[in-house]
Amino acid sequence: LGGKFFVNSMIKLAQIKKDAAAIGCKLFSADGQTLIEAGSIVWNDGSAFAFGRGRSIEKVDRPEFLYPRPVDYVSGACLLVEKDVFTSYGGFDHENFPNFYGVIDLQMHIQHDLKKQVWLQPVAVAYRDEDDSFGNDDSKVLINKGHNVFKTKWASALVEHHIPPPFNLDDYEQKLAFLQASDLRARDPKKANILYMDSRLPNKSQGSGYGRSFDNLSMLAKLGHRITATKIEEKVSKGWCDVKCRKRLLKLGIEVVYSDWYNLAELRAGFYDIVIVSRPSTFKTIHGLLRSLYEKYPFSLIYD
Numbered sequence: 001l002g003g004k005f006f007v008n009s010m011i012k013l014a015q016i017k018k019d020a021a022a023i024g025c026k027l028f029s030a031d032g033q034t035l036i037e038a039g040s041i042v043w044n045d046g047s048a049f050a051f052g053r054g055r056s057i058e059k060v061d062r063p064e065f066l067y068p069r070p071v072d073y074v075s076g077a078c079l080l081v082e083k084d085v086f087t088s089y090g091g092f093d094h095e096n097f098p099n100f101y102g103v104i105d106l107q108m109h110i111q112h113d114l115k116k117q118v119w120l121q122p123v124a125v126a127y128r129d130e131d132d133s134f135g136n137d138d139s140k141v142l143i144n145k146g147h148n149v150f151k152t153k154w155a156s157a158l159v160e161h162h163i164p165p166p167f168n169l170d171d172y173e174q175k176l177a178f179l180q181a182s183d184l185r186a187r188d189p190k191k192a193n194i195l196y197m198d199s200r201l202p203n204k205s206q207g208s209g210y211g212r213s214f215d216n217l218s219m220l221a222k223l224g225h226r227i228t229a230t231k232i233e234e235k236v237s238k239g240w241c242d243v244k245c246r247k248r249l250l251k252l253g254i255e256v257v258y259s260d261w262y263n264l265a266e267l268r269a270g271f272y273d274i275v276i277v278s279r280p281s282t283f284k285t286i287h288g289l290l291r292s293l294y295e296k297y298p299f300s301l302i303y304d
Contacts, residue, residue: 005123006025006124009124010025010124011080013068014080019116020116020119021110021118022082022085022106022116022119023079023119023120023121024073024075024079024121025120025121025125025126026120026122027075027078027125027128028125028126029130030128034054034056034057035052035053035054035056036050037051037074038051038052038120038122039051039073039182040072040073040075042158044159044163044164045158045165046150046158047165048072051181063228063255063258064179064182067250068121068123068251068253069182069183069185070120070184070185071118071120071184072104072108072111072118072162072184073103073118076102076103077126078124081106085114089106096149097149098142098146099143100143100146101147104150105150105153108154111184112154112161162181163177163187166178172267176268179271185226186226191223191224191225192225192226193225194220194275195227195264195265195272195274195275195276196213196217196227196228197282198229198277198278199231199278199281199282200241201230201231201246202214202217202229204248206241206245214248214249216304217249217254221252222252226255227254227255229249230264231258232261232281232282232285234259265290265293266293269293269296269297273299274302275299275301276302276304278304283303
C-alpha cells in the first residue's frame, strides 16, 4: 500500500460522497513503474477495460488520472464496500463468476439495483504483483464463460447506461469516448460536462471573487456535474493555488488542469456541453478560440 493515509483517504471520500457504496484505489505494478488501472470501464457489450493500463510512471500525472470520480468498477484487489451492501448481496458470486467478473457483477448491483455509486480515490495508491496465470488458457475459458453470463444478466443496464467500445474509431473520437466512459457523470444525460476557464484557479483563500468562483463550482459539483477547471494565465506563482487549494478542488471531484488551456480546449472540442468563462480579461483572451470551436462543436457559453 502506498502511504500512511491510504485507508483514511478512501474512508473520507466515502463520507463525503453520500451516494457512494464502494471506493477503490489507483493500482500500479509491484515495481511502481506501470499503471494497472485508475478506475475501469464496462462497455455495452459487457467487455471491460482498465483505464490508463500500461502507462509508464512518467505518463500518469495527466489530469484525467488525478481526480476522484464515479466509475463503472474498480479492481477487487483494492475495494472498500459497505458491509451491509456486500453481505446482503451474498458477496461475490463465485458460482456464476469463478474468475474476474464477480467483482464487476457486485459493482453493477451497487449502481443499477441500489442506485448508488462506485468512486475511484486516486490519492490511495496500491502496488500489485499480477499473477501470470490470469492470461493462461484455463483462465481465459472461465473469463469468457463469466462474460457470457454477465452480458445476459445485465443486458438491459448495458444497453441503457454504457457506451460501445471505441477501438474502431479514429484517435480523436477514441479520446472523447474514453473521457465519457471513464467518469459516469460524463455520460449521464441528466448531467453536464462543464469546462470552467478563469485567469487563475479559484482559490477560496484569495480574494472574494475567486472565493465566489470556488463556491459556484462547489455547488455545480455537488449537483453531480462533471467539471474541468483550468487557468489562462501562464505565469502564476505556485503559491496562488497551493496544495491545500488544489485538494479542495479535487475533493469535490473536479478535474484540475494547471497548464496548456489552449490544447485542452482544442483536443476536447465536442466533449463539453457548457463553457463557463470568468472575468473580462479571460474572455478577451479566449473568445477567438471559442468562436472557432463553436462553429464545429456547439456548446452553451456562460459569461460570469
